Structures are given as C-alpha cells and as structure tokens.
Amino acid sequence: MGYIAMNRFKIAPGREADFEEVWKSRESRLKELKGFREFRLLKGPQNEDHTLYSSHVLWDSREDFEAWTKSEQFRDAHRNAGKSKTEGVVVGPPNFEGFETVLHES
DSSP states (O other): OOEEEEEEEEEOTTOHHHHHHHHHTSOOOGGGSTTEEEEEEEEEEEOSSOEEEEEEEEESOHHHHHHHHTSHHHHHHHTTTTSGGGTTTBOSOOEEEEEEOSOOOO
16 A cells, blocks of 8 residues: 655754755655655754754655665665755754555545
8 A cells, every 4th residue: 555764854044955865866766666756855853953854755655665675766766865965954964753554535
C-alpha cells in the first residue's frame, strides 16, 4: 500500500534559505528507482533555536525503499552529507522515521 520515509531536520535560525538551496541544487536520482512515487521537502514551525523541516519520500513498498538505501543513487546522494554545504546550517543529525501505509484515501 505504500511506505513513507521521513527525515526531520533542525535548521539554525536565519539559515533556512541555505538549507533549502542545498535541496534545490542537488542532483536527485530518485526517479531512476523502482517504486519511487514522490518527494517533498516540508518547512515546519519555527522555534527560538531552530526551524523544523521534514523530507518525505513516498515509495510503493518498504522493499523499494530498502533497495534504494543499497543503491548507487543512495551512495551518490549521501556522499557529501554533513560536509561544508550544511556546516552551521543543520543543528544535530537528521531524525529518520519510516511508516507503512495502513489506510489511504484520495
């Protein structure tokens, strides 16, 4: 029925545009993968010490997501994770959460 892979990011105040630019300028290869449906980067509430963002990737199945994590595309996408582009932008590591769809309405 579907699988949603999410990462939550805490972004330093005033660095939101920098974080968004990292995502906008990246080379996404998700469309090359079996089971990929949709990607969204969401901006959430702003607190004193950070602004919350979440990336959501919708897959056909958990197996498709897991195959992505073992793919060349995944390695390429994460090769420079944590390097200079996000230095001082991201507060702490991302927080991963995975969810299997149990009910869907459209």
